[in-house]
Amino acid sequence: MTVAFKERQGQQMALTVGIVVLIVVLSLLPMARLLQEVVLPGGRFSLDIIRSGLVDNTTWVATWNTVYVGLGGTLLALVLGVAVALLVSLSDVRQRQAFVLCFVTPLMIAPQVTALAWLQVFGPSSPMLDLLGMAPPLGTPNPLYSPEGIVLLLGIQYAPLVFLIVRAGLRKLPRELVEAAQSSGASWFRVLRTVILPLMTPSIVGAAALTFVSCVGNFGIPAFLGIPANYLVLPTLIYQRLAGGGPAVLSEVAFLSVLIGIIAMVGILLQDRIAKRRDFRITSTSLPAAPYRLGRWRIPVEIGMWLLIAFILVLPLIGLILTSLVRGYGVTLSADTATLENYRFVILEHAAAKRAFVNSLYLSATAAIFAVFVAIPLAYAIAWGKHRWVKALNLAIELPYALPGVVLAIASLLLFLKPMPITGIHIYNTVWIILYAYLARFLVLAVRPTITGYFQLDRALEEAAQVAGAGLFTRMRTIIFPLIAPAAIAGGLLIFMTALSELTVSALLWSSGSETIGVIIFSFEQGGDSKYAAAVSAIMVATTFLLMLLASLFANRLPDGVLPWRD
Amino acid sequence: MAGLSIHNVTKSFGGTNALDDVSIDVADGEFLAVLGPSGCGKTTLLRLIAGFEEVTGGRVSIGGSVVSSTELNVPPERRRVGIVFQNYALWPHMSVAENIGYALKVARVGRAEREARVKGALALVNMEQYADRRPANLSGGQRQRVALARCLVAEPSLVLFDEPLANLDVHLRASMEDEFADFHKRTGTTILYITHDQAEAMALADRIAVMDHGRLMQLATPRELYHEPANEMVASFISQGMVLPADVLTDEKKGECKVKVLGQELVVRCRKGETPRRNARICCRASQIEAVTGKGEGFAGTITRAVYRGGAARVEFEPDGAPNTGLHFDQLDPVTFEAGGRARLRLTSGWLIPAAGVA
Ligand SMILES: Nc1ncnc2c1ncn2[C@@H]1O[C@H](COP(=O)(O)OP(=O)(O)OP(=O)(O)O)[C@@H](O)[C@H]1O
Numbered sequence A: 001m002t003v004a005f006k007e008r009q010g011q012q013m014a015l016t017v018g019i020v021v022l023i024v025v026l027s028l029l030p031m032a033r034l035l036q037e038v039v040l041p042g043g044r045f046s047l048d049i050i051r052s053g054l055v056d057n058t059t060w061v062a063t064w065n066t067v068y069v070g071l072g073g074t075l076l077a078l079v080l081g082v083a084v085a086l087l088v089s090l091s092d093v094r095q096r097q098a099f100v101l102c103f104v105t106p107l108m109i110a111p112q113v114t115a116l117a118w119l120q121v122f123g124p125s126s127p128m129l130d131l132l133g134m135a136p137p138l139g140t141p142n143p144l145y146s147p148e149g150i151v152l153l154l155g156i157q158y159a160p161l162v163f164l165i166v167r168a169g170l171r172k173l174p175r176e177l178v179e180a181a182q183s184s185g186a187s188w189f190r191v192l193r194t195v196i197l198p199l200m201t202p203s204i205v206g207a208a209a210l211t212f213v214s215c216v217g218n219f220g221i222p223a224f225l226g227i228p229a230n231y232l233v234l235p236t237l238i239y240q241r242l243a244g245g246g247p248a249v250l251s252e253v254a255f256l257s258v259l260i261g262i263i264a265m266v267g268i269l270l271q272d273r274i275a276k277r278r279d280f281r282i283t284s285t286s287l288p289a290a291p292y293r294l295g296r297w298r299i300p301v302e303i304g305m306w307l308l309i310a311f312i313l314v315l316p317l318i319g320l321i322l323t324s325l326v327r328g329y330g331v332t333l334s335a336d337t338a339t340l341e342n343y344r345f346v347i348l349e350h351a352a353a354k355r356a357f358v359n360s361l362y363l364s365a366t367a368a369i370f371a372v373f374v375a376i377p378l379a380y381a382i383a384w385g386k387h388r389w390v391k392a393l394n395l396a397i398e399l400p401y402a403l404p405g406v407v408l409a410i411a412s413l414l415l416f417l418k419p420m421p422i423t424g425i426h427i428y429n430t431v432w433i434i435l436y437a438y439l440a441r442f443l444v445l446a447v448r449p450t451i452t453g454y455f456q457l458d459r460a461l462e463e464a465a466q467v468a469g470a471g472l473f474t475r476m477r478t479i480i481f482p483l484i485a486p487a488a489i490a491g492g493l494l495i496f497m498t499a500l501s502e503l504t505v506s507a508l509l510w511s512s513g514s515e516t517i518g519v520i521i522f523s524f525e526q527g528g529d530s531k532y533a534a535a536v537s538a539i540m541v542a543t544t545f546l547l548m549l550l551a552s553l554f555a556n557r558l559p560d561g562v563l564p565w566r567d
Numbered sequence B: 001m002a003g004l005s006i007h008n009v010t011k012s013f014g015g016t017n018a019l020d021d022v023s024i025d026v027a028d029g030e031f032l033a034v035l036g037p038s039g040c041g042k043t044t045l046l047r048l049i050a051g052f053e054e055v056t057g058g059r060v061s062i063g064g065s066v067v068s069s070t071e072l073n074v075p076p077e078r079r080r081v082g083i084v085f086q087n088y089a090l091w092p093h094m095s096v097a098e099n100i101g102y103a104l105k106v107a108r109v110g111r112a113e114r115e116a117r118v119k120g121a122l123a124l125v126n127m128e129q130y131a132d133r134r135p136a137n138l139s140g141g142q143r144q145r146v147a148l149a150r151c152l153v154a155e156p157s158l159v160l161f162d163e164p165l166a167n168l169d170v171h172l173r174a175s176m177e178d179e180f181a182d183f184h185k186r187t188g189t190t191i192l193y194i195t196h197d198q199a200e201a202m203a204l205a206d207r208i209a210v211m212d213h214g215r216l217m218q219l220a221t222p223r224e225l226y227h228e229p230a231n232e233m234v235a236s237f238i239s240q241g242m243v244l245p246a247d248v249l250t251d252e253k254k255g256e257c258k259v260k261v262l263g264q265e266l267v268v269r270c271r272k273g274e275t276p277r278r279n280a281r282i283c284c285r286a287s288q289i290e291a292v293t294g295k296g297e298g299f300a301g302t303i304t305r306a307v308y309r310g311g312a313a314r315v316e317f318e319p320d321g322a323p324n325t326g327l328h329f330d331q332l333d334p335v336t337f338e339a340g341g342r343a344r345l346r347l348t349s350g351w352l353i354p355a356a357g358v359a
């Protein structure tokens, strides 16, 4: 009996130790290293780095710019996202499913691809405007190269995020609350203003915080739109410093990345404060409220909604595709001049681009598969574990994803600049450092849906196996894995899609030979080869659509809400 | 072999006791039902025995060896108990045969033997033709049979049932009840059966443990629970017994004594050694109340409700002497009582509930 006891303890211990090691390596260690660089450089306490960072005027300009585009983007995303969520959830518009799919898609497309696509729509060399005969004379600056351009694109990129959160909140709104207000004589707009919106404050505030953090940490959009106008935000400032100065400026950029981390944290803490003060927990569950009849407004509203889709999705994608078909700068696109030459070039000829496809494919597949296998035991401990401290560890996994990607990238640089102790393995300037950062950053994307999956699974299924005599590892393999795998794999797919054209992390960690697709798009655009950048981007968008389709095929085996684009 | 002994077991969840000093001995081969209102700790008891929860105090032994105590907790997978869950807990990704054969596979039983035993278990629950089905394609009753077969195939020394029939409709319940009883007779397995359905417990069990608020109220045969409840809770819980205040007038003699209840003098059954006392309680059943015509011995009061239920009416009555004590009884056709009317009733017998602390 004691032997059995020990054996069980052994498997439990192995699981616990594995989880702790994982979290330390992927989350606590890089964050600790980053902080150490800023306040304990070389092991001695010093405020020099902070001081020299603070007296530098560019720091302040970039910080102000970061906050400005962050707030602007958040505001736009909120207006768009909340309005669409209200319409879709509470009114009787038709074609909801298709609309939601189209509206959420920008979230699945990498920011730098969005940026590139939009740049192709406006500006003097826009094939679209050219076709329409509306192109401004060559030499006029593209109006998107401006803070307002950045705000516009951030708003469009993250409006789906707001939409998803507020929509989830509205779904839980019990219809009795709405009906009670209506039967007290309130008009529908009054109900909206006095009951629905106040009850939605926690969702809206939560969405705002998340969007703010995403905007502040976004690299792709300000890199494509801000750098040409010399409008720098903190992530692009870090990129420029590092590109110019190499490892020598690491301490300096470490300070800057901590600064971004702090701005993001302020956003999160503020949200926490507001959410605590307005704790309207909705406990009852019931049918959703009856949809509001738009009546004769229905057709105009529907037209408006689809025009919105045309503007935020169709227009830029057409711009992107047209550019990818252009022969050269200034050549007018027509049926005769259109060419697939750009696609051939990036797929078959350009060495770095070819490498990048392979690298990104391997990186994202490895990160996704690793995450799926790790997420299952990890989420098991979090969702079904008995120990409270495991739940605290959940926060540690969220951290690398909650903080802007730049923060993690710099932390990884610091961690692996020198060869690792004992083993002497040196992964700096190799593809492995990018893999490490992907694992750390994206793991949570697989853990979250897996936890949801566990909560929807009847624990008795595991207990039945336990009384049948199966030990922890046997249960994991034969019962838990088959049942939870769909949710974890959906998370893995999300990781794969996100990592495939990821730029923020790899822009700071890549080296010759370890280019990623994101980096290739970026360098084509920076080198003035928009047509190649557009060709790669178009391929990535097509891939994204294909993956979304693939995931939707097994959607009915997944817990609700795992695939963001499924309504 | 495998009796079950629960010894002074206490289980608290963050300060509140879900189980409070519970002791139950289940003999080898006995069918014991645990009965009690919702939230009284039945499931907690079962999970403690299975090993999913650890005891806060006391100990549990199965077949003479301790499996749970404050120092030791044998993991569920080593206890050789079988459980039939309320919601079946069949693994949806395995066929019926795979579900049943799982425990044998885990125990590395050879293929040929495994198949034979799975077949045997399927035959035991009359499900041979469903071996290759998925659980999703079975009816509720069939699922419960598979769950039963799954738990039997490993020949556990002790089988725990957690409200196994709660999700089934009335007709299916009756037939599954028969199957459980039949199964118990054939195999002689020790069974702990949790339910909040009294009729089910009475029909199946050798003995019933009644629980309330985490405490064991009484452990006795169904007959004894009904006729000789040990306290007010059991008296009023079992078959809606009525508890009435009474004064004991005489010493116990041959298991009976004389009491005064609602002004009426009455001979009731009682425990040995009862002596005269005031503020005692008696328990009586609807069948022990009858209407009195004229001025015979009894007590007067008002009919508060009379509900016709086909063949008889359930009549609720409030005696003048004790306005807040509701009595109820059945009046066979022809029903004459109506709400608001006056009546005179009489008790024919009853049971003197032992003084608190004597049980
Ligand atoms: N894991 C737990 N944490 C905290 N409290 C618990 C836990 N499990 C049970 N309880 C509490 O213990 C008490 C007994 O619960 P239990 O589930 O054993 O009741 P039950 O008799 O099975 O009820 P029912 O008939 O409704 O199934 C309840 O008050 C319950 O809230």
Ligand SMILES: [Mg+2]
Pocket: B042, B043, B044
């Ligand atoms: Mg229960």
